[in-house]
Amino acid sequence: MTLPRNSSPTHGRDYSRRNALRLGGLGAAALGLAACGVQGAASSKPTSTKQALSAAQQFWKAQKPTTHINFANWALYIDPSHDTLKQFTAATGITVTYSEVIQDDPSFFAKINPIIRAGQDTGYDIMVMTDGLEFGELVQLGDVTPLDQSKLTNFYKYAGKAYQNRAFDPGNVYSVPWASGSTGIGWNPKYVKTPPTSMADLWNPAYAGHVGMMSDTQEIANFGLIKLGINPETSTENDWKAAAAELLKQKDAHIVRKYYDQGYIDALSKGDIWITMAWSGDIFQQNLSSGTNLQFTVPKEGGTLWTDNMMIPKNAANPVAAMELIDWFYKPEIAALLTEAIEYISPVPSVQGIIKQDAAKAAKPADKQTLLEVADSPLVWVSDADYARLKTYVPITAKTSVAFNSIFQPVVAG
Amino acid sequence: MRRLRAAAVPYLLILPGGLWLVIFFVIPLIALISLSTQQGDIVDGFTQTFHFANYATAWSNYHQQFLRSLLYGGLATILCIVLAYPMAYWIAFRGGARKSMYLFLILLPFFVSFVLRTVSWQYILGDNGLVLGPLKSAGIFPQGFRVLATGTAVIGGLTYNYLPFMVLPVYVALERIDFRLVEAAQDLYASRAVAFRRVVLPLSLPGLFAGVLLTFVPVAADYVNASLLGGTSNTMVGNIIQDEFLNVQDYPTGSALSFMLMALLLVGMFSYARALGTEEVLEVAAR
Numbered sequence: 001m002t003l004p005r006n007s008s009p010t011h012g013r014d015y016s017r018r019n020a021l022r023l024g025g026l027g028a029a030a031l032g033l034a035a036c037g038v039q040g041a042a043s044s045k046p047t048s049t050k051q052a053l054s055a056a057q058q059f060w061k062a063q064k065p066t067t068h069i070n071f072a073n074w075a076l077y078i079d080p081s082h083d084t085l086k087q088f089t090a091a092t093g094i095t096v097t098y099s100e101v102i103q104d105d106p107s108f109f110a111k112i113n114p115i116i117r118a119g120q121d122t123g124y125d126i127m128v129m130t131d132g133l134e135f136g137e138l139v140q141l142g143d144v145t146p147l148d149q150s151k152l153t154n155f156y157k158y159a160g161k162a163y164q165n166r167a168f169d170p171g172n173v174y175s176v177p178w179a180s181g182s183t184g185i186g187w188n189p190k191y192v193k194t195p196p197t198s199m200a201d202l203w204n205p206a207y208a209g210h211v212g213m214m215s216d217t218q219e220i221a222n223f224g225l226i227k228l229g230i231n232p233e234t235s236t237e238n239d240w241k242a243a244a245a246e247l248l249k250q251k252d253a254h255i256v257r258k259y260y261d262q263g264y265i266d267a268l269s270k271g272d273i274w275i276t277m278a279w280s281g282d283i284f285q286q287n288l289s290s291g292t293n294l295q296f297t298v299p300k301e302g303g304t305l306w307t308d309n310m311m312i313p314k315n316a317a318n319p320v321a322a323m324e325l326i327d328w329f330y331k332p333e334i335a336a337l338l339t340e341a342i343e344y345i346s347p348v349p350s351v352q353g354i355i356k357q358d359a360a361k362a363a364k365p366a367d368k369q370t371l372l373e374v375a376d377s378p379l380v381w382v383s384d385a386d387y388a389r390l391k392t393y394v395p396i397t398a399k400t401s402v403a404f405n406s407i408f409q410p411v412v413a414g
Numbered sequence: 415m416r417r418l419r420a421a422a423v424p425y426l427l428i429l430p431g432g433l434w435l436v437i438f439f440v441i442p443l444i445a446l447i448s449l450s451t452q453q454g455d456i457v458d459g460f461t462q463t464f465h466f467a468n469y470a471t472a473w474s475n476y477h478q479q480f481l482r483s484l485l486y487g488g489l490a491t492i493l494c495i496v497l498a499y500p501m502a503y504w505i506a507f508r509g510g511a512r513k514s515m516y517l518f519l520i521l522l523p524f525f526v527s528f529v530l531r532t533v534s535w536q537y538i539l540g541d542n543g544l545v546l547g548p549l550k551s552a553g554i555f556p557q558g559f560r561v562l563a564t565g566t567a568v569i570g571g572l573t574y575n576y577l578p579f580m581v582l583p584v585y586v587a588l589e590r591i592d593f594r595l596v597e598a599a600q601d602l603y604a605s606r607a608v609a610f611r612r613v614v615l616p617l618s619l620p621g622l623f624a625g626v627l628l629t630f631v632p633v634a635a636d637y638v639n640a641s642l643l644g645g646t647s648n649t650m651v652g653n654i655i656q657d658e659f660l661n662v663q664d665y666p667t668g669s670a671l672s673f674m675l676m677a678l679l680l681v682g683m684f685s686y687a688r689a690l691g692t693e694e695v696l697e698v699a700a701r
Contacts, residue, residue, distance in 0.1 A: 106660075106661040106662065106663075107660055107661055109663075110659065110660040110661060110663060111660070113456070113663075137456060137457055140457045141456070141457055208558075209558060209560060209563070209645075210541075210558070215661075217661075217662070251646050251647075254646075254647070256645075256646045257563045257645050257646070258563055258644075258645050258646055259646060270540050270541070270542060270543070271540070271541050271542040272540055272541045272542075272560075272562065272563075397457075398455040398456055398457035398458065399455055399457075399458075401455065401662075402455055402664070405662040405664065406471075406475070406664075409657065409658075409661075409662050409664075410475050410476075412657075413475075413476065413479065413649055413653070413654055413657060
């Protein structure tokens with residue numbers, strides 16, 4: 001039971017003590033308010049590519065080989081049997097722990113950046129990041145280790161010229177591609193009877209409550225811009241506002257069910273959503289692994305072309321082994337195995353021939369059929385006409401991202 | 415000397431708790447308040463400019479989610495009371511020798527991670543899932559009908575997840591009531607309803623208050639239910655804060671929202687306590 005307050009013998013003393021504490025607390029709070037800040041990386045980042053490369057040489061000289069790798073990747077992004085990795089272990093003796101921990105770029109960046117900034121190991125030796133805002137931020141913040149160029153033998157031998165020395169990473173200082181692909185429209189023919197052809201199908205009120213859009217602001221911005229006929233690469237802040245307004249129209253009419261991370265693929269298979277923004281290869285892999293019959297198309301106005309890249313986070317424990325695995329995926333037969341399973345665009349052009357050979361050798365007619373489909377898939381071997389329709393992300397930097405996100409974040413925020 | 419030592423004892427006793435509070439609450443709180451008025455971006459860092467406009471911007475962009483959180487929190491808390499009170503009453507007065515088993519059953523779901531339990535609802539209530547699939551093919555619901563991605567689903571999930579936090583304190587309060595008081599009331603010609611209203615209910619109010627505190631505060635700040643069960647117009651402020659920190663790296667906006675939520679909940683709780691006429695909020699809650 002509570003005692004009445006004034007019966008407490010310490011009543012009077014309590015108050016003065018409390019006041020003293022209050023004053024002390026206020027003082028500390030004021031000091032804290034002024035002092036706290038979140039440090040950027042302006043001081044720690046190398047100023048030029050050349051400097052980065054010479055720092056990298058120093059770094060790599062000091063590294064010792066290890067026998068294990070932790071690989072962070074997206075879901076549905078490797079052959080389901082992991083044969084590519086098993087063969088690597090057999091050939092090198094290096095074991096690989098493969099984790100499907102990346103759901104989208106912003107959240108993965110947010111997870112690892114504070115760890116790296118604190119000087120700690122993220123627990124991953126290789127990660128796969130898209131060529132968007134976070135890629136640039138990782139480089140600018142010095143969160144990634146420059147690659148050991150002397151270990152990239154297969155890459156320089158077999159990678160197509162179009163996949164070397166890209167604008168987002170000149171000289172492949174920090175990254176080499178894992179795969180490229182497009183963002184377009186995925187749909188479930190069980191519910192969507194007329195195959196979608198244009199962006200307008202995602203705004204179709206007939207599918208209200210069953211349309212999926214992505215929660216990544218860079219992905220969704222592109223769809224708003226492309227629908228309005230604006231090229232994301234050259235878009236301005238006013239274009240962004242117009243695109244956000246277009247996306248809000250779609251949301252306010254309750255057409256969008258939810259803004260998804262990679263979870264959209266489950267929702268599409270279950271029938272919660274009928275038509276959705278989708279990544280080309282996801283649809284294929286989902287059909288392969290769960291026997292669904294989902295479809296994919298790039299709308300006539302265009303879709304997004306992106307490249308996912310292997311990078312080594314700073315403070316990684318096994319960088320030497322990581323370099324070996326990175327280059328391993330450029331052996332044409334390994335690259336072919338990967339492409340057969342994920343149906344994304346391979347940076348190694350010679351895999352098309354290998355897949356055709358594998359198809360000819362395939363024992364089961366069903367396997368043969370699948371391989372031939374991959375070997376001729378317009379999603380993997382993108383025609384020049386399709387390339388012309390595909391757009392890159394809006395080129396934003398950490399600075400412009402503040403304005404960009406304040407326009408698009410409220411759209412996905414609900 | 416002895417007097418000195420005796421005077422030091424309360425301070426020594428409070429030291430572990432005090433240190434814990436300073437390191438894990440006061441310092442982070444100051445950092446949070448400091449961040450909320452800073453400007454900058456993740457690459458160049460954030461610097462203190464006492465930019466109080468962050469609060470205005472955060473409010474004008476996200477007041478809808480704020481109000482929705484309070485609404486959902488309030489509705490879920492009321493639902494919790496409606497469900498929990500009879501349960502606690504029955505266990506306290508009619509539970510007999512099996513009381514502890516019933517309490518254990520209420521706590522049983524806690525042995526499974528609540529994220530997992532909530533995800534399982536996605537499968538049970540999916541548009542063509544275990545429940546709706548058969549009902550739809552039987553023609554009872556139209557093809558477009560759904561439970562998930564609605565406000566109802568979010569409020570339902572919140573109620574489901576936080577129910578035990580209401581049952582337990584209400585049970586403790588009811589269990590302490592001497593049932594002879596009710597009998598005495600009935601001896602004095604009070605009907606069962608009057609006895610409940612005049613005797614049982616007032617005596618259980620402190621438990622109810624603690625229950626409201628333990629449910630409403632976490633429910634209003636919850637983000638898991640809205641992100642797993644909600645759709646585009648069911649986002650709560652917790653989701654926004656999570657996004658600001660973990661997706662767009664806008665730490666100042668996230669901090670401003672967190673601080674506003676905390677302040678709002680504290681003010682709300684204290685005025686609720688005052689309106690209820692309870693003398694010392696924290697003492698009541700601690701009972």
